[in-house]
Amino acid sequence: RHKFWETQPVGQFRDAGDASLSDGAIEPPTPLSEVRADPYPLPSAFEWFTCDLDDDSLLSDLYSLLAHNYVEDDENMFRFNYSPAFLRWALRPPSFFRSWHIGVRAKESKKLVAFISGVPARIRARDAVVRMAEINFLCVHKKLRSKRLAPVLIREVTRRVHQENIWQAAYTAGVVLPTPITTCRYWHRSLNPKKLIDVGFSRLGPRMTMSRTVRLYKLPDAPLTPGFRQMELRDVAAVTRLLRAYLAKFVVAPDFDEMDVEHWLLPQEDVVESYLVESPETHEVTDFCSFYTLPSSVLNNANYATLKAAYSYYNVSTKTPLQQLMNDALIVAKQKNYDVFNALDVMENESLLKELKFGPGDGQLHYYLYNYRIRNGIKPSELGLVLL
Numbered sequence: 403r404h405k406f407w408e409t410q411p412v413g414q415f416r417d418a419g420d421a422s423l424s425d426g427a428i429e430p431p432t433p434l435s436e437v438r439a440d441p442y443p444l445p446s447a448f449e450w451f452t453c454d455l456d457d458d459s460l461l462s463d464l465y466s467l468l469a470h471n472y473v474e475d476d477e478n479m480f481r482f483n484y485s486p487a488f489l490r491w492a493l494r495p496p497s498f499f500r501s502w503h504i505g506v507r508a509k510e511s512k513k514l515v516a517f518i519s520g521v522p523a524r525i526r527a528r529d530a531v532v533r534m535a536e537i538n539f540l541c542v543h544k545k546l547r548s549k550r551l552a553p554v555l556i557r558e559v560t561r562r563v564h565q566e567n568i569w570q571a572a573y574t575a576g577v578v579l580p581t582p583i584t585t586c587r588y589w590h591r592s593l594n595p596k597k598l599i600d601v602g603f604s605r606l607g608p609r610m611t612m613s614r615t616v617r618l619y620k621l622p623d624a625p626l627t628p629g630f631r632q633m634e635l636r637d638v639a640a641v642t643r644l645l646r647a648y649l650a651k652f653v654v655a656p657d658f659d660e661m662d663v664e665h666w667l668l669p670q671e672d673v674v675e676s677y678l679v680e681s682p683e684t685h686e687v688t689d690f691c692s693f694y695t696l697p698s699s700v701l702n703n704a705n706y707a708t709l710k711a712a713y714s715y716y717n718v719s720t721k722t723p724l725q726q727l728m729n730d731a732l733i734v735a736k737q738k739n740y741d742v743f744n745a746l747d748v749m750e751n752e753s754l755l756k757e758l759k760f761g762p763g764d765g766q767l768h769y770y771l772y773n774y775r776i777r778n779g780i781k782p783s784e785l786g787l788v789l790l
């Protein structure tokens with residue numbers, strides 16, 4: 403049933419419940435000299451093309467490919483609209499490889515028609531910290547779908563990851579493939595309920611009027627926790643300590659060092675927002691929360707072109723209750739004019755989603771590891787990893 407995925411070192415559906423299989427790599431690494439030296443062949447009208455994201459015009463080509471052809475919801479009402487600044491951030495973390503920003507273009511017109519990317523990460527699975535690639539932004543132009551181009555892109559990124567002596571990867575997808583380590587659900591918290599209803603993102607509840615709905619989702623004008631402020635460069639060491647201690651609780655989580663924290667969590671306007679609580683008495687940093695900005699294009703609506711969405715990222719509480727911290731995150735997102743705040747049921751999120759008036763979405767997000775087995779999988783609450 404999965405002609406491509408059945409050939410790959412991933413947990414196969416038939417392996418479920420096989421007690422003889424153990425956790426860890428599915429296949430051992432091959433000697434680097436045996437990694438295929440040449441790119442995989444493409445249909446003759448196309449060529450491989452490494453996208454240099456320093457180049458504003460190439461970044462803008464990638465932005466357009468994704469803005470028109472990337473992920474849509476099941477009803478094709480919305481499409482992710484990752485901004486150019488976001489793409490640069492997402493694709494250039496510490497020690498990134500240029501060769502993992504892989505485009506396919508038409509030989510004649512030079513038009514970008516497909517893309518896949520990887521970035522390096524250290525991810526801990528149970529006790530083992532493993533060097534992995536995080537694979538994202540797999541996209542084939544709508545006119546080239548169902549021609550088995552995706553497996554060629556996946557094989558090519560795998561080859562280039564192997565060339566860097568990395569043998570495992572992590573990725574998420576809305577589709578079911580062999581075999582998720584866990585399946586998460588998105589929850590949505592309305593910040594601008596009127597607009598969300600107008601664009602068809604949400605519906606007026608039964609026996610609800612618009613004015614009652616607006617009142618239901620109303621938030622205070624400013625954060626409530628004393629000492630709540632934006633994260634700054636001088637906070638990197640404290641945030642790294644907090645985050646490392648917290649992520650140690652989960653079965654699968656990134657192994658962040660200070661360079662990672664500086665890249666992934668230092669605020670960048672309209673890309674990533676981070677706040678912390680600095681105790682007014684001791685000046686100790688006790689709590690942390692963050693979200694990233696990912697608008698969606700609203701397809702076919704006369705009044706609105708985009709939805710401004712915040713996505714919960716990493717949150718750590720040691721003194722401020724997590725629910726209060728997340729409520730402050732909602733408040734700042736509302737202040738900054740976001741329409742909706744989204745969160746997965748990962749880490750400890752499930753416990754506060756209902757209380758904070760999030761509602762369950764219909765989209766599921768499946769998490770996968772490549773060439774790494776976690777027998778029986780894990781629960782969303784055991785997952786400490788958020789991919790973009």
Ligand code: YNC
Pocket residue numbers: 403404405406407408471472473474535537538539540541542543546547548549550551552553556559560563564568569570571572573574575576577579772
């Ligand atoms: C997907 N999302 O099952 P089988 S997520 C992985 N991830 O193979 P064709 C996918 N595989 O089942 P199309 C996939 N979607 O026959 C489909 N597949 O074994 C598999 N959509 O290929 C599918 N972006 O080219 C099937 O399909 C085979 O033309 C069919 O292209 C698919 O970024 C796609 O949703 C998704 O642009 C490119 O539909 C296209 O439909 C599209 O005939 C809109 O492909 C955008 C979209 C996906 C977002 C993402 C994560 C990707 C992970 C890829 C796997 C990485 C593995 C690790 C590599 C490194 C290893 C090391 C070390």
Ligand code: MG
Pocket residue numbers: 542546547548549550551552
């Ligand atoms: Mg195709």
